[in-house]
Amino acid sequence: MKKEEKKQYPSDFLWGGALAASQCEGATLEDGKKWTTADAMPYGVFSDIVIPPLETYLKKDAIDFYHRYKEDIALFAEMGFKMLRISLSWARIFPNGDEDKPNEKGLQFYDNLIDELLANNIEPMITLVHFEIPLHLAIEYGGWTNRKMIDFYEKFVTTLYKRYKDKVKYWLTFNEINVVLDAPFNGAGIQAKPDEVDKQVLYQAIHHQFVASGLAVKIGHEINPDFMIGCMVANSPYYPLTPSPEDVWAAFERDRETLFFADVHARGKYPGYIQRYFKENGITLDIKDGDLELMKNTVDYISFSYYMSYCATADKNVKTEIGNIKSTVKNPHLQTSDWGWQIDPKGLRYVLNKFYDRYQLPLFIVENGLGAKDDLVLDESGNYTVEDDYRIEYLKSHLQEAYEAIQDGVKLLGYTSWGPIDIVSNTFSKMAKRYGYIYVDKNNDGTGTLNRYRKKSFYWYKEVIETNGNSLFEDK
Numbered sequence: 001m002k003k004e005e006k007k008q009y010p011s012d013f014l015w016g017g018a019l020a021a022s023q024c025e026g027a028t029l030e031d032g033k034k035w036t037t038a039d040a041m042p043y044g045v046f047s048d049i050v051i052p053p054l055e056t057y058l059k060k061d062a063i064d065f066y067h068r069y070k071e072d073i074a075l076f077a078e079m080g081f082k083m084l085r086i087s088l089s090w091a092r093i094f095p096n097g098d099e100d101k102p103n104e105k106g107l108q109f110y111d112n113l114i115d116e117l118l119a120n121n122i123e124p125m126i127t128l129v130h131f132e133i134p135l136h137l138a139i140e141y142g143g144w145t146n147r148k149m150i151d152f153y154e155k156f157v158t159t160l161y162k163r164y165k166d167k168v169k170y171w172l173t174f175n176e177i178n179v180v181l182d183a184p185f186n187g188a189g190i191q192a193k194p195d196e197v198d199k200q201v202l203y204q205a206i207h208h209q210f211v212a213s214g215l216a217v218k219i220g221h222e223i224n225p226d227f228m229i230g231c232m233v234a235n236s237p238y239y240p241l242t243p244s245p246e247d248v249w250a251a252f253e254r255d256r257e258t259l260f261f262a263d264v265h266a267r268g269k270y271p272g273y274i275q276r277y278f279k280e281n282g283i284t285l286d287i288k289d290g291d292l293e294l295m296k297n298t299v300d301y302i303s304f305s306y307y308m309s310y311c312a313t314a315d316k317n318v319k320t321e322i323g324n325i326k327s328t329v330k331n332p333h334l335q336t337s338d339w340g341w342q343i344d345p346k347g348l349r350y351v352l353n354k355f356y357d358r359y360q361l362p363l364f365i366v367e368n369g370l371g372a373k374d375d376l377v378l379d380e381s382g383n384y385t386v387e388d389d390y391r392i393e394y395l396k397s398h399l400q401e402a403y404e405a406i407q408d409g410v411k412l413l414g415y416t417s418w419g420p421i422d423i424v425s426n427t428f429s430k431m432a433k434r435y436g437y438i439y440v441d442k443n444n445d446g447t448g449t450l451n452r453y454r455k456k457s458f459y460w461y462k463e464v465i466e467t468n469g470n471s472l473f474e475d476k
């Protein structure tokens, strides 16, 4: 069938991939870097916190991106990436978090990384905090429960803004900021299990993050008015399990666990529904003079991860299962991934429209992808590869729905799929859950050569980018 010429993404669409420092870099204690909260979760988000961190665990060396970034960036460039979303590890720059002066060696690594991206015509997007803070800040200060975190964060982001003001335009203040509700240590360095955390303490920590985020928007725009500074939420919409009004309301309320965070960032104030929740749950925030003013510094765009949708019901007898950090009620209409995440391409069109209708701000899909078990095989030419048609199918169906959303009128700036090269998973801390277009020879037990191999999806994504999305609609 002939290619439908008209089906293309906007000409300036930012195609690429997304990584997080703690899941790819390795070199955990190199060049002055110290432990972070990510190191204290060696077995993933749901396991016990381990302090001090273990001697060996998977994330400690990860895929050694710290030493191999040039090789990896060359592969991203070969696919035609326009953007790479990275996070900068706070503890490389301020190893304890409360120092006055940054660690020059840590900054030099990021200078080199950013320069290498730019030399390959790949625009960096920087997540300022992606699920890790210096461990010292969690142990000594209680993480974000402590107001002093706002000052430490201010020093960290100001250092980065000033250093990269002419090289980086796109910034995100916090990764998946709403995840703190279900993973308080992962999201805010609070040493408590999700079901044991004191709600007063949790929402106070969230308040500190909101103030810090507003401050980051303000300072960033003062340093460079052209900066695009966004927020980032984990966006898994809830559908009512049945059409009963109780289930519809249950889904509506659960959605607000995500919308609350986007509402504050886009509208600059606490919404009425959360104030009711605070009142009914005896939560009184300690709001200092100027906090609410800082929160009025709203974001330039809203970004989100989208992996799946959930269901909600008012029926307490329906069993829930774990999805991406949150738990979910099974949707009988959807298939699941190897890790039980429900696959729902239409849900992406749904959330894009929902967010754009609600905020009228540009959107960015900064994570999406399929975590799957891959088998490395030899192809006809004797090269190692992975025949990952399942991944291609997942990505293709989601991108087609994103295209439809753009036709619906949604302003979508770009798409950075999660883990374009295999990295250590966040939830389970395993290598076996792979998202990449590039296979990394590393196993759950830490063995492997770390060699990189192009999967079938590598060539597929290259063509998607080359044709600006047109190949998604080609019948093959």
Ligand code: BGP
Binding pocket: 020, 131, 175, 176, 234, 305, 324, 367, 371, 418, 424, 425, 426, 427, 428, 433
């Ligand atoms: C998001 C995180 C990422 C990433 C991704 C996939 O919640 O922002 O850091 O890991 O989910 O999750 P996992 O690695 O557990 O498959």
